[in-house]
Amino acid sequence: MDFSITDDQVAILDTTKRFATQRIRPKVREYDRDERFPLDLYAEMASLGLTGGVIPEEYGGAGMDHQTYALVIMQLAEVCQAMAGAASWASGVGGVSVLRFGTEEQKQKYLVPLARGEGPVAFALTETHTGSDVASMRTRAVRDGDHYVLNGNKVWISMIGSCRWILTFATLDPALGRKGITAFLLEPDWPGIERNMFKNKVGFRPMETGELVLQDVRVPVANRLGAEGEGFRIAMSSVENGRLGVAARAVGMIKACLDMSIDYAQTRTTFGEPLGRRQLVQSKITDMKVAYETARLLVMQTAYKKDQGDRARLDASMAKMYASDALMRVAEDAMQIHGAYGCSDEYEIGRYWRDAKFMQTIEGANEIHRTLIAEYLLGYR
Known part of the structure; x- marks a missing residue:
């Protein structure tokens, strides 16, 4: 498995990062506080081709491979996991279900607009x-x-x-x-x-x-x-993509928590020296980095298997469970590093901490995934 970034992926990720930092970041605190989904930003994201994901171009999609798609979701989630979720709608359970099981009329009426960013x-x-x-x-x-x-x-x-x-x-x-x-x-x-x-x-x-x-x-x-x-089969056949998307969002959030913690530890001074000089803080940052790299590898492995046409039920469950559990631990440590400032709306870390808990629940509670993983290995499924 080769996870090196291609020139085409670099171009897509550069576009994604500019959009996330220049357009989403200045607004995310406000719309999160207001409990409002930013349909205007969603439309802008669509104009950049970031909502089509793995859906074929003939159905309005971007025709990405799963590895490129996962990288895009990670990049967006570093700034806002909700917008990363929006970029996964077409490639997740909703869109992929119609792609696989829908009539041509259903695909044209429902899938094509969704892939073009005319959802949600x-x-x-x-x-x-x-x-x-x-x-x-x-x-x-x-x-x-x-x-x-x-x-x-x-x-x-x-x-x-x-x-x-x-x-x-x-x-x-x-x-x-x-x-x-x-x-x-x-x-x-x-x-x-x-x-x-x-x-x-x-x-x-x-x-x-x-x-x-x-x-x-x-x-x-x-x-x-x-x-x-056939409804149960439809729901279950598309969950690999849904779990891949959630795991990728978790990885992006881990990266953000790590970066914010490093920045805070380098700039916050206690007892005459940077907070980052404290061994306990260093230990937390080390754990964050290991969690990020491990979760990212599980996500990319899942995406690779999807691109090879293989079933990735086990991999998707492992990626989703591990990445979201790791995110919760990382967010907790990041909040501890920030101390009382983690409670302030002026610092972003609190939003990541609040969202982290529910990444463990969506697309199947992690307790369910723990059971699924064991049953796949034991041959019960």
Whole structure:
């Protein structure tokens, strides 16, 4: 595996870094404080070709390989993980599901605009009583002629406020378990759809998280994604890309925490010498660097296997679990190095610390990944 950066990747990353530092950084504190997703910056990012990711050019994407895509996500996440998340929408669970299972009409109507940066998309899977236990969902779909009628609730859905379309899942019969789950493409202004925002969140503040309520929503058969009973397969087949994106965001955030800690340790003076002279501070910075390099290698290994056409279920779980756990440790140490200043809104480190905790939960709680990794190795999956 060769992870050296090519000339083409250098050019893309230079563009990404300029956009992140010149356009996102001056605004991120304000929109994070306001719990507002910056659609204007999202449009600018799209104009630079950073929202298309691995989606083929024929469907509006950038046609990146997975390694280039992961590098772009890392670079954006150094400044704002929410904008890095936006760059992954087309290449993540929502877009890739349509790419793999959608009809040509569905791809043109939903995937192409998303890849071009005309999103956002909401991925509505989680329910109140269940998170990772997808097979136990209670949202029902009943066939009625050339429509399905959907009833149920989904919670903790990102971008539910300004999404252009929604990928959601419902069961035709709870007794069928995962074999009854079916996927649907919804449009947020359809009758019976209600969206309720969760405000004053601890982290992920710009991501417009909320609840999706479905009350007798009539969905045309043409908006079913895949076949009846294929929803679980659709959701699970795209998670490798979703987990790769989350792991890459975590790596970018680790790099930012490391850089901020080095800068603070070099400029903060205590007892007549720089804070960085303290061995305990040096130990924390050493751990941060090792965590960054290790997590980055796991991400790039996952991306490499994806580019080779290999399944990367084990690798994606390892990358997501390790990178997000490492991020939490790094963010804690970075906050400790900053001391009381970590509590100040004038210092960015607090935002990374708040967001770090929830990177351990999205795209599957890390406890689930720990089980998955063992079961892959033991041959139970």
